[in-house]
Amino acid sequence: MKISEIKCWALSEELSSAWQISGQTWSRINTVIVRITSDDGQIGIGETNLRTAPRAGLAIIRDHLAKHVIGADPRDIEGIWWNMFMRGRPRGHTRGFYLKAMSGIDMALWDMNACMEKQPLWRALKGVGKPKVPVYASAVRVFKTVEEAIDKGKEFVDSGHRTIKVMVAGRGLSYDLAVLRGLRKHFGDDIDLCVDANSSFETTAAVRFAVSAAEFNLLFFEEPVAPDNLRGYRRIREATPMALAAGQSEFTPFGVQPALSEGLIDFFQPNAGRVGGPTGVRYMQHAALPHGILFSAHVGASSVVNGMAALHLAAAAPERTVAEYWEDDSPLINIVKGVYPKVVDGHIHLGEEPGLGVTLDEDMLDRIAVETVTIDKNTPSIAQ
Secondary structure, eight states, X not given: OOEEEEEEXXXXXXXXXXXXXXXXXXXXXXXXXXXXXXXXXXXXEEEEOOSSOHHHHHHHIIIIIGGGTTTSOTTOHHHHHHHHHHHHGGGTOOSHHHHHHHHHHHHHHHHHHHHHTTOBHHHHTTSOOOOEEEEEEEEEOOOSSHHHHHHHHHHHHHTTOSEEEEEOSSSOHHHHHHHHHHHHHHHTTSSEEXXXXXXXXXXXXXXXXXXXXXXXXXXXXXXXXXXXXXXXXXXXXXXXXXXXXXXXXXXXXXXXXXXXXXXXXXXXXXXXXXXXXXXXXXXXXXXXXXXXXXXXXXXXXXOHHHHHHHHHHHHHOSSBOOEEEEOSOOTTTTSEEOOOOOOBTTEEXXXXXXBTSOEEOHHHHHHHOSEEEEEETTSOOOOO
16 A cells, blocks of 8 residues: 555635734635545545645645655555654754645545544544543634624634633733623633733733733633743743643744743643644644643644644543634635534534545635645656
């Protein structure tokens, strides 16, 4: 059994209206969908979560990774992962676009293997096997008015959520505190609140926010400062007992080790579409276990492919906490025939559908892709 073909779709769809996400404004959603086929007709799908420059991820797969994947046995998932990783590591490619490109391939291999076993991915991962997963609604974006933000939080609770994430660091401290105060006033302690700054605060502002928001009993404060600003994390740690979350902008257990070993975070959020797929996430999970840091599966602005991967990984993970459940309208959320499980009382329940439980609508992908590429053993390669 050998991998015979890789097909990738680079996608970039315009939002109906711009999203303000903390200190950033997005007008488009981008990603890369990957399909791997074996010589006996088995198929697996994955996602390379590239918010910027999706064609860059496609190029890395076409011009470098594919040569080292075509012809391999798809059941040798970890062997393929290490072969890809070690092709880049000596050149310093252990972060960013390279790891993200690996992610789509690795995710597709896990999906294929689970489908061959006729098992859902959460069971094929051979983890703790808890398909009822606590989730949080992502997210109450930065709106023009406080009232709009509070109304969005109410929508999430009405749809079954019991934990809501609020974006901060977009309109100033007074706006952030007013939104949190309004949600607490409406719901009391019946729901959990968490916040995400998307690394948009500088250190002093992050400390000021954390101290000012202490009264709202937040579940966690996500990415308060830039991921490599460990001094900033230490300053926040010294100033407040508030739980800190991060990890979506780290790519390997090697890179994140200082934050884990120093106890700078409490919730760890590796993203399967960025860190080298489910294999990369599991390495990150295991790195966090000795430090008592909880796994919180991360999605971000992905398609349903990566969204489902996050939920399956959460269902298989020890020492887990709430997983991200993407609630914002996205033009890429329905690119496959399959939807997220319904949220009931703050939880989802994964079923028994094989693999990720989603099927590609390839006709739609072919229509909307900004670029596609199909690679097999006969495709000329410039890789080395």
